[in-house]
Each structure stands twice: as C-alpha cells, then as structure tokens.
Amino acid sequence: MTLNGIDISSFQSGIDLSSVPADFVFIKATGGTGYVNPDCDRAFQQALKAGKKLGVYHFAHEQGYQGTAEQEAEFFLKNIQGYIGKAILMLDWESDNSGDIAWAKRWLDYVQAKTGIKPLIYMSTSVLATYDFSCIRNADYGLWLASYPNMNPTGYRKPSPPNGGEWGTNVAMYQYTSNGRLDNWNGSLDLDIFYGDKAAWDAYAKAKTSKAPKKQRMPSDHNKAVAESKAVHQGNAWGKLEFFNFVSKNKLRVAGWLVPDKPEGPIGKYAEVLIMKHGTTKEITRIASQGIKRPDVKKNYGYKGGDALGMDVTVDLSWVKKGTKIDVIFRRCNQLNGEGMVNDVRISNIYLTL
CATH class of the missing domain: 3.20.20.80 (Glycosidases)
Known part of the structure; x- marks a missing residue:
C-alpha cells in the first residue's frame, strides 16, 4: 500500500x-x-x-x-x-x-x-x-x-x-x-x-521502544580504570577522562576535561569529542560538546595554564561494527567544524569494545 x-x-x-x-x-x-x-x-x-x-x-x-x-x-x-x-x-x-x-x-x-x-x-x-x-x-x-x-x-x-x-x-x-x-x-x-x-x-x-540493553563487552576493570586514571599530557595540553561507558543500548557517554599549557592564545572557544578506532589514526565520528567551565580542575590539580574546559557528550554508535575497539580524543579548537588551531589530548590507554 x-x-x-x-x-x-x-x-x-x-x-x-x-x-x-x-x-x-x-x-x-x-x-x-x-x-x-x-x-x-x-x-x-x-x-x-x-x-x-x-x-x-x-x-x-x-x-x-x-x-x-x-x-x-x-x-x-x-x-x-x-x-x-x-x-x-x-x-x-x-x-x-x-x-x-x-x-x-x-x-x-x-x-x-x-x-x-x-x-x-x-x-x-x-x-x-x-x-x-x-x-x-x-x-x-x-x-x-x-x-x-x-x-x-x-x-x-x-x-x-x-x-x-x-x-x-x-x-x-x-x-x-x-x-x-x-x-x-x-x-x-x-x-x-x-x-x-x-x-x-x-x-x-514515534520513538522506538527497546528491550533492556545487553551488557556491553569491555575490560572487566573498565570502570575502575576510568576512576583511577591520571591526567594525560600531550602536545600542549592536559586532559582527563572522567566517564566513558554505555548509558543505554549502543549509546555511549564520554565526559572529561582539557587544560592548555598556556593561558593566552586563540584556541579553546569550541569543544569536540572524537571517537577513534583504538590504536589507529582512524576517526569514527566526532561530537560537538558545549564547553563546560571547570574551575574545580585548577583548584584540585594546581594547573597554571589556561582555563579548564569540560566536555560531556552522548553518542549513538549502533552503526559501528561490533567488536570495534574505541578510544577518545578531547579537543579544543577555534572553528565550529572542529578544525583550525587545536589542543588535542588522546586518552589511548583506556578503551571500550563495542
């Protein structure tokens, strides 16, 4: 019909x-x-x-x-x-x-x-x-x-x-x-x-209803690894992963922060989270995040560089091949499309398996 x-x-x-x-x-x-x-x-x-x-x-x-x-x-x-x-x-x-x-x-x-x-x-x-x-x-x-x-x-x-x-x-x-x-x-x-x-x-x-999500395959100590992870320094910035887990079937929440080494410069107006194929330079997708002011980061970690920018996104990865291992990049940048001058920190030591 x-x-x-x-x-x-x-x-x-x-x-x-x-x-x-x-x-x-x-x-x-x-x-x-x-x-x-x-x-x-x-x-x-x-x-x-x-x-x-x-x-x-x-x-x-x-x-x-x-x-x-x-x-x-x-x-x-x-x-x-x-x-x-x-x-x-x-x-x-x-x-x-x-x-x-x-x-x-x-x-x-x-x-x-x-x-x-x-x-x-x-x-x-x-x-x-x-x-x-x-x-x-x-x-x-x-x-x-x-x-x-x-x-x-x-x-x-x-x-x-x-x-x-x-x-x-x-x-x-x-x-x-x-x-x-x-x-x-x-x-x-x-x-x-x-x-x-x-x-x-x-x-x-209408919205699709779904059954309770199956348990995602991931390292058994994943939550502990995220909670105990230390800040990572790369290039000209520090970054830390605070949440990296599934909140529903195929929907992944990623949260953390990034601090540039220097307070001056044009970088940092926009924020992006990049989902990467683990251990490679292949970008799977990227999600713009609202830049979240995080004064607590400097207070707790003592950084003397630029202001800390928090990022918190949720992304649907149902279209990505099962079994793919992923990690993330936190990015601050001066262009809406996530390009231009950037501060990147890749959290490659913690990953998930879809």
Missing part, C-alpha cells in the same frame, strides 16, 4: 489543507539556526484536525543561518516540541554543505538521541550519486528521494522510486514532481509517494 501527499513551505502560506487532497503533509518547520516558517503551526494544526498524516522538516545550512549540526538540530527540536510523536522528522539535505556527510550524520544522531525517533533524510538523486552516504544507510536512517523525470503538470501518480544508491530499492518516500496540480490550490505543488500504509507512517513518527 502507498500514501499520496505533498510537502510545503512558506511559499504555500495559507493553503487550505482541509480541502486539498492529500493523505499526508510534510511542512518546513525551520532552517539553519534562526529561520522558522511563520505558517508552520497554522498548517500543522489544520492538517492534524483534518486527519492528515504529518511530517516536519529542517533545511540544513539555511542561507545566513548556517551552524554546526548540533546547533541546527537543537534549534529544530526547540521549535517542534509540540509535534514530536505526531509527525515524521526529516533533514532536508540540499544546501551548500551537501558534501559534508559527517555533518548530516551528526544532525540525525543528535535528533535521534534527544527524541528516540529516527529522522528521514531528503536529497536529490544527483546528490545521492555524488557522495558516499553508506554511514547514514548503515545507521538505518530512511531515505526520501527527489527526482523529476516529467515536469509536465500532473496529479498524483504511483511511480517506482529511482535507484536509491546505498538504499537500493528500499526508499521510504519519493518526490517525483515539483509541478503537481491538485484541486483547491492554484499553483504548483511538490507531489510525493510514501511506500507504506498509515501504520508504517506512524512507526516512523
């Missing part, structure tokens, strides 16, 4: 969703770190009242409002609190950072970690064919694919999706025209097909 529907933004402000034929409506909610669709809530409430299935989406790197994946995900969640559990969530991946797949993965992971809901990712066939999205597919995020083989004005159709790359034919949704024509709207509409029934739609929209 399939469902027919439309996706709208502020360009369709005022559309009467109680009279335009659609099984579902996807609505643009936010963009970047500062744009909110002024017609989103009106449209959402009208469609909800009319019994439509609903979705809301975030446009990545909205022009003039570009931010980190975590900043944009948090902005999206802040503005859709009342919709969570009632609508499918989606990342619209077609802006100036479409080649930064790690950014998209971090946005998706952040939203899932905060809501328990796996968002969809939307992209064109050209973007899909240009970059490697295997890390997103392997993490079981669904794909909404866009391709317009026929731009003649059309009503709903039931096309099969084009090649879904890493997803193959397992595409959740397909947008097949931006020039659709439907009753009770005098203008073009994006027309979409969802490859599932209403129950399948609801499954995408």
Whole structure:
C-alpha cells in the first residue's frame, strides 16, 4: 500500500489543507539556526484536525543561518516540541554543505538521541550519486528521494522510486514532481509517494521502544580504570577522562576535561569529542560538546595554564561494527567544524569494545 501527499513551505502560506487532497503533509518547520516558517503551526494544526498524516522538516545550512549540526538540530527540536510523536522528522539535505556527510550524520544522531525517533533524510538523486552516504544507510536512517523525470503538470501518480544508491530499492518516500496540480490550490505543488500504509507512517513518527540493553563487552576493570586514571599530557595540553561507558543500548557517554599549557592564545572557544578506532589514526565520528567551565580542575590539580574546559557528550554508535575497539580524543579548537588551531589530548590507554 502507498500514501499520496505533498510537502510545503512558506511559499504555500495559507493553503487550505482541509480541502486539498492529500493523505499526508510534510511542512518546513525551520532552517539553519534562526529561520522558522511563520505558517508552520497554522498548517500543522489544520492538517492534524483534518486527519492528515504529518511530517516536519529542517533545511540544513539555511542561507545566513548556517551552524554546526548540533546547533541546527537543537534549534529544530526547540521549535517542534509540540509535534514530536505526531509527525515524521526529516533533514532536508540540499544546501551548500551537501558534501559534508559527517555533518548530516551528526544532525540525525543528535535528533535521534534527544527524541528516540529516527529522522528521514531528503536529497536529490544527483546528490545521492555524488557522495558516499553508506554511514547514514548503515545507521538505518530512511531515505526520501527527489527526482523529476516529467515536469509536465500532473496529479498524483504511483511511480517506482529511482535507484536509491546505498538504499537500493528500499526508499521510504519519493518526490517525483515539483509541478503537481491538485484541486483547491492554484499553483504548483511538490507531489510525493510514501511506500507504506498509515501504520508504517506512524512507526516512523514515534520513538522506538527497546528491550533492556545487553551488557556491553569491555575490560572487566573498565570502570575502575576510568576512576583511577591520571591526567594525560600531550602536545600542549592536559586532559582527563572522567566517564566513558554505555548509558543505554549502543549509546555511549564520554565526559572529561582539557587544560592548555598556556593561558593566552586563540584556541579553546569550541569543544569536540572524537571517537577513534583504538590504536589507529582512524576517526569514527566526532561530537560537538558545549564547553563546560571547570574551575574545580585548577583548584584540585594546581594547573597554571589556561582555563579548564569540560566536555560531556552522548553518542549513538549502533552503526559501528561490533567488536570495534574505541578510544577518545578531547579537543579544543577555534572553528565550529572542529578544525583550525587545536589542543588535542588522546586518552589511548583506556578503551571500550563495542
């Protein structure tokens, strides 16, 4: 079974969703770190009242409002609190950072970690064919694919999706025209097909429940090793691991701090935790952390360098191959993307096995 529907933004402000034929409506909610669709809530409430299935989406790197994946995900969640559990969530991946797949993965992971809901990712066939999205597919995020083989004005159709790359034919949704024509709207509409029934739609929209997590494989003295570990000095900074363990199935919490040797300099405005394949230079993923002021570190350890910055993140590693050994790098840096001038301390003597 399939469902027919439309996706709208502020360009369709005022559309009467109680009279335009659609099984579902996807609505643009936010963009970047500062744009909110002024017609989103009106449209959402009208469609909800009319019994439509609903979705809301975030446009990545909205022009003039570009931010980190975590900043944009948090902005999206802040503005859709009342919709969570009632609508499918989606990342619209077609802006100036479409080649930064790690950014998209971090946005998706952040939203899932905060809501328990796996968002969809939307992209064109050209973007899909240009970059490697295997890390997103392997993490079981669904794909909404866009391709317009026929731009003649059309009503709903039931096309099969084009090649879904890493997803193959397992595409959740397909947008097949931006020039659709439907009753009770005098203008073009994006027309979409969802490859599932209403129950399948609801499954995408709601948080997944899980059984009690299995005990993770790790060194038997792991917790003791973390608690008794000493600060590590590398390059031009000190760092210490304070928490490195699983808090639920596949969700890892990493916490600690970093202190640069010198108080001056431009480094230290941003914080990142890098998950590394143990004993190698291979980075598995990185997560931006809010920089946490830690005056207790200087007081307790007597460092005379820069201010201590605490880091505390939780990351879903369900997509990483079981049996992989991992350790962490604490990073302070002067660029939002975690690059530029950095202070790095790798805690390589303590590791986990996934």
